Amino acid sequence: KRRLVLVLGDQLTAEGAALRAADKTRDVVMMAEVRAETDYVGHHKQKIALVFAAMRAFAEGLRADGWTVAYTRFGETGNSGSITGEILRRAEEHRAASAVTIAPGEWRLRQALEDCPIPVVQLPDDRFLCSEAEFAEWAKGRKSLRMEYFYREMRRKTGLLMAGDDPEGGQWNYDAENRKPAQADLFRVNAPRFAPDGTTREVLDLVAREFADNFGGLEGFNWAVDRNGAQKALAHFIAHNLADFGTYQDAMLEDDPLLYHSLLSPYLNLGLLGPLEVCQAAARAYAAGKVPLNSAEGFIRQIIGWREYVRGIYFHEGPDYTARNHLDQHRKLPWAYWGGKTEMNCLRHAVAQTRDLAYAHHIQRLMITGNFALLAGVDPAQVQEWYLAVYIDAFEWVEAPNTAGMSQFADGGVIASKPYVSSGAYIDRMSDYCGSCAYSVKKKMGEGACPFNLLYWHFLDRNRDKFAGNPRMAVIYRSWDKRKPEDRKMILGQAETMLNKIAQDAF
Ligand code: FAD
Ligand code: SF4
Structure with missing residues (x-):
């Protein structure tokens, strides 16, 4: 009996488990660009463009390889707007009674497929080395x-x-x-150039039109959209x-x-x-x-x-991982993360390049945007939504543990043995951001002191009950306790003032 083979936007592998399990002469591959997937967070424009362009290129490859592909384009008449809606529509159209797919990389979609009125077999994703x-x-x-x-x-x-x-x-x-x-x-030698082909240009136009209000620019789009291009990127990296x-x-x-x-x-x-x-x-x-x-x-x-x-x-x-908030942080994500004004040179640069490229490297994610959100007491759910939205590579299975776990300590230490926090000194040592910053990284307190310097101690002080017993942090608490009481009071007071400024997006 004919089956649908659902290929999701991050399952673009010709030898994927679902395609391997299918019969080319009988089964129908289905792929769909749908609202439910573009809108569950407000993805960066380049991310939507990359996924759609890569999906279209992959579908063409499958057709050339002899598969029947039912491809739903964004905005096309009849597009039901969700993956399960498309499964039902294609099942009826092709008289298929069931579907098979690779288990999605997030709980949300796994649940949706389980709830689908027709059976959808979710095969283990064997593209990973550890099942x-x-x-x-x-x-x-x-x-x-x-x-x-x-x-x-x-x-x-x-x-x-x-x-x-x-x-x-x-x-x-x-x-x-x-x-x-x-x-x-x-x-x-920086990244190789990938000039957009016809399909990619079409998708870039679509995204510019339909997702005009989403975060990020499309001008810097320089991503390969097929395996061939990705292999070139790999060879370039290894060589240079x-x-x-x-x-x-x-x-x-x-x-x-x-x-x-x-x-x-x-x-x-x-x-x-x-x-x-x-x-x-x-x-x-x-x-x-x-x-x-x-x-x-x-x-x-x-x-x-x-x-x-x-x-x-x-x-x-388990599915509750993303909802954890071990440090009980509830402040809002500053507007600066979406490009709003800030005098902090490091944060401004990390956000600006994220807007332009949908990319920041690991230490920028961990020690600039992540470190700052953690020190500033931001609700980890909001932090997580930001990372899931703005990065080209953000899919929940990889984004959530990195954000909630490694970066925000919201999981209470499942991943990290201590929180990734630092004062401005670390950023000054590892970057050239501080030289042209309105704040002074050398100032530990007082007018113009680097916000990281103030908030670092506030964070440690307000979470003393959670971290003082951690042997890896004892020495930091000892050095804090050795400072003059009036200095500690002053730093904490100035950190409070800074937190208020952050809450008003005036920092
Ligand atoms: P490179 O520095 O060249 O590293 C090589 C490869 O190693 C990467 O391509 C990636 O596949 C892998 N890698 C490196 N670090 C990690 C890591 N911590 N976890 C998983 N894989 C890693 N990575 C994502 O792929 N998607 C995300 O949504 C994501 N969100 C993150 C959020 C936060 C708060 C932090 C701190 C890190 C996050 N990372 C995420 C991990 C890492 O920052 C990116 O994988 C990396 O920056 C991608 O750029 P690259 O390919 O140039 O990596
Ligand atoms: Fe960032 Fe502080 Fe350096 Fe400014 S002084 S760039 S805020 S670490």
Whole structure:
């Protein structure tokens, strides 16, 4: 009996489980651009454009490969506006009694498919190296689920950078070498250019018209939209940027938003590249002596470590994960995150590049926008919605654990052993933002003191009951307690004033 094969916008893998399970001569592939998916958060324009353009290109590829594809375009007559609505419509049209798909990467859509009036089989997504079942097995009986131990298992499982049973070079992790600030460099090779083809131009016009009020600009759209392009992006990164990736991984520069980062996350998350092929390419470059171990290891750890680990956590922790608020923070997300005015140079730059490129690298996400929201007491649900909306690579399985867990400590320490907070000194060390800022990073208090310096102590002070017992934080509390009582009082008072200014979007 004929089945529908539902291919979602982030399931653009020709060997995906659902296509493998289907019969090309009988079954009908269905893909749909629908309102329910464009509107559950107000996505960045480039994100909608990339997903639609990549979906259209993928559908063409399937047709060329002999599949029957029922493709619903955005705004087309009859478009029911939701995935389940489209399943019902296509089922009737093609006389199909059931559908098969890869289980979606978020609880919301998994539930919607379960509630669909016709049966929809959700197959495990085997594009990941660690299945949900394997992760549950790893997590069973463990007191804490730290990434580093998970990562070692994944190294053993994949054999990547292994010398027999031991890690290549004798250490699992070379992060100690990966914390250098970067200098402006005219010879740094940035991302390759991807000129939009006809399909992409059509989609860019559609998005400009239909999503005019969404955050972000389309002018900087420079993403590959098919596997071919994604493979070029991978080859470019391995040839030009991987060698220095590790060393400058945490660096930030005002005029260089990309540095040595790969920009491969959207391709991995849409399914245009597989995690293993990406890591094997990095391992080969190391074996050929073209890149140092700290870079190859650091890069591979992000993918077989962090990426697989956060997905494991998301499904292991369950649908309530995104609603957690361990630190009981309830302030609103400042308007500056949507481009509103702020004198904070680092925040302004991180947001501006996010608006222009739908991209910021990890340390900007963690130590600028994330750090500031956490220190400023912002409701983690609002923070999470922002990250889910504004980044090109944001899908809930990866965005939520990074935001709620790693960045906002809203999960109470499932992912992070301590909150990722810092004063301005860290940002000053790792970036060139502070030199041209209206605030002074050297000032710990008083007029013009960097907001990070004030809010850092306010955060620690207001959460003393939660963190003072954490051995990794005891020394910080000791240094705070050693300060003169009148200084502490003054800093906390000025932090309160700053919080009020933030609430009024005047900072
Ligand atoms: P590179 O720096 O070149 O890293 C290589 C690859 O490693 C990335 O392509 C990515 O696939 C993977 N990777 C690196 N760090 C992580 C991580 N922490 N979790 C998962 N994969 C990782 N990543 C997303 O893909 N989608 C998100 O929605 C997302 N939201 C984030 C929110 C916050 C608050 C933070 C702190 C991080 C978030 N990340 C997210 C992780 C990371 O910032 C991005 O994966 C990375 O910046 C993507 O750019 P890149 O491809 O140039 O990465
Ligand atoms: Fe950011 Fe503070 Fe530096 Fe200004 S002084 S750029 S607010 S860290």
